Amino acid sequence: xxxxxxxxxxxxIPVYNEGAGFAxxxxxxxxxxxxxxRALVIYDYDEDDTVPAVxxxxxxxxxxxxxxxxxxxxxxxxxxxxxxxxxxRGPLLVVMADLSxxxxxxxxxxxxxxxxxxxVVGSRYMKGGGVVNGPILKQGLSRLAxxxxxxxxxxxxxxxxxxxxxxxxxxxKRLTLASQGGFELNLEITVKAFLAGYRIAEIPSVWQDRTQxxxxxxxxxxxxxxxxxxxxxxxxxxxxxxxxxxxxxxxxPGR
Numbered sequence: 204x205x206x207x208x209x210x211x212x213x214x215x216i217p218v219y220n221e222g223a224g225f226a227x228x229x230x231x232x233x234x235x236x237x238x239x240x241r242a243l244v245i246y247d248y249d250e251d252d253t254v255p256a257v258x259x260x261x262x263x264x265x266x267x268x269x270x271x272x273x274x275x276x277x278x279x280x281x282x283x284x285x286x287x288x289x290x291x292r293g294p295l296l297v298v299m300a301d302l303s304x305x306x307x308x309x310x311x312x313x314x315x316x317x318x319x320x321x322x323v324v325g326s327r328y329m330k331g332g333g334v335v336n337g338p339i340l341k342q343g344l345s346r347l348a349x350x351x352x353x354x355x356x357x358x359x360x361x362x363x364x365x366x367x368x369x370x371x372x373x374x375x376k377r378l379t380l381a382s383q384g385g386f387e388l389n390l391e392i393t394v395k396a397f398l399a400g401y402r403i404a405e406i407p408s409v410w411q412d413r414t415q416x417x418x419x420x421x422x423x424x425x426x427x428x429x430x431x432x433x434x435x436x437x438x439x440x441x442x443x444x445x446x447x448x449x450x451x452x453x454x455x456p457g458r
Contacts (some may be wrong), residue, residue: 210293214242215286221300222252235306245282305408321401324360325367331407360405384428
């Protein structure tokens, strides 16, 4: 996976024909991330036009990036699980290849992780966050879900559905993940982390709709899966003794 310490930030970047914009994504990552990191670009099939774009970056001597083929099942869930399974511990950040994520906030997200949080959310719906363009219905539903979980269930983020999050690698190993559809996996992880007593924090983030290519988000196909994990959040949390144990758990074992 390239050079670096096991506790450096690992970027998990699922792709599907994002070759046209990948060079720009890499320039933005290089500009905003002024600390050690490594990037895993997860692709489904060899003909994906992102592969030659990544190889072009590697050919210039870039050692922080690796191509990893999705061998779980095609689609975003398989890609994310492939990336998660590659890292044993330390922080993992899910980044979309379409430049929609607020990369200027990554340093602040890492700082919150280092303070002992197991999930750090780039939050569109807290004060200081926002959305630029994008489908109105999709954003309305995601805002409703995130804000209502914050107020009604007291999950400590206004944006539980966002994919732009840091997860603790060791925490992911302890969760049993069941998502089969798509990006609802990120809601499942946040909900299960909350119910298990892991620490969650958020930072304002501005999401911008892609300017090239086509979104792979399938609202109507994935909506029932989002609803399932939304309702799942209202299950009882685990016992106080286990929560106390988790509160003492260090985000970076051995430090």
